[in-house]
Amino acid sequence: MVEPLTGDERHLGGSARRVQFSRLGGPEVLEMVPFTLPALASGHVRVAIDVIGLNRFEALFRRDHYVITPTLPAALGVEAVGAVLDTAPDVEGFVVGERVAILPIQSPVVGTGTYATHADVPVGALVAVAADRSDEQEAATWMAGLQAYTLATKVPIQRGDTVVVTAGTSSVGTALIQIARDFGATVIATTRTAARKPELLALGADHAVATDDEDLVGIVASITDGVGATAVYDTVGGALLVDLIAATAPFGHVLCYGAQTSPDIRAARVDVPLVALDRRSIAFVDLFELVESPDRLAAAKAYITDAGKRGALCVPVDRVLDFDDVQEAHRLLEAGRLAGKLLLRVTRP
Structure with a gap:
């Protein structure tokens, strides 16, 4: 104070x-x-x-x-x-x-x-x-929580869905893992190296994949009995995006919100075969489509506050x-x- x-x-x-x-x-x-x-x-x-x-x-x-x-x-x-x-x-x-x-x-x-x-x-x-929340807790929560909530509700996660979250150890990745789990989804989280897989599991992911040395598409297929992920949340981009699209179920969605592989976000590109998008959609999602909608923002504030109280969201x-x-x-x-x-x-x- x-x-x-x-x-x-x-x-x-x-x-x-x-x-x-x-x-x-x-x-x-x-x-x-x-x-x-x-x-x-x-x-x-x-x-x-x-x-x-x-x-x-x-x-x-x-x-x-x-x-x-x-x-x-x-x-x-x-x-x-x-x-x-x-x-x-x-x-x-x-x-x-x-x-x-x-x-x-x-x-x-x-x-x-x-x-x-x-x-x-x-x-x-x-x-x-709230009186029982520290400055650090609150400062860590809102950007990550709002961005994750925007993604998780763009195409609403349903109980029983399987989702993929890239860069799961980031603050937004962590919030996505926790919100998706809270919504009832099975979460497959990725990191580049095997050394960080235990962190993903500790954050609440059901499965962890090291994309540098594991077959993401094959692992997602195995977990989903060949169906693929209902939704993919990606902030990495680049070559990984091709695998993410391949790991997406028919009529599933790939929602991008960053491009860590590109040093300049304006230079980032999506380069995939057109047929890879057959019965799949890909979109870029920014936080401001939520904050510019009063009803969605109010719902997000209420959910994040409640999830924090319940311990379901802890960045x-x-x-x-x-x-x-x-x-x-x-x-x-x-x-x-x-x-x-x-x-x-x-x-x-």
């Missing part, structure tokens, strides 16, 4: 700092700068941030490899947890001092950006944090670094060997 702030700090942001980049490049272009928040806009809430959730697309954005080109200097951040400092006069439902999570309802930055000590965000991006935290170690955090993002969510904690004087 943040310490009480003075009147000037509450309304002007005090000695606020945020991360920005003024040129494109690697983690070294990230700089910590002081900034002054403008007058609080209508429909917005000012938050003192305690814990920040990091996402791989932010590293792509920094290099201009994301779907949206940055306008320099560019801020960063779409999710965090903190305490309400102030609200615009037209905002209802939140009070000063209340703990809140900031949700990724905008891309590539929410409000003034959450890689910061303070941020102004639209009230629609906030959910209250692990790989590590928590200090806010000032943001460059090191981005090196870890780009290395791609995380087991769960990477977080930054703001330390206040």
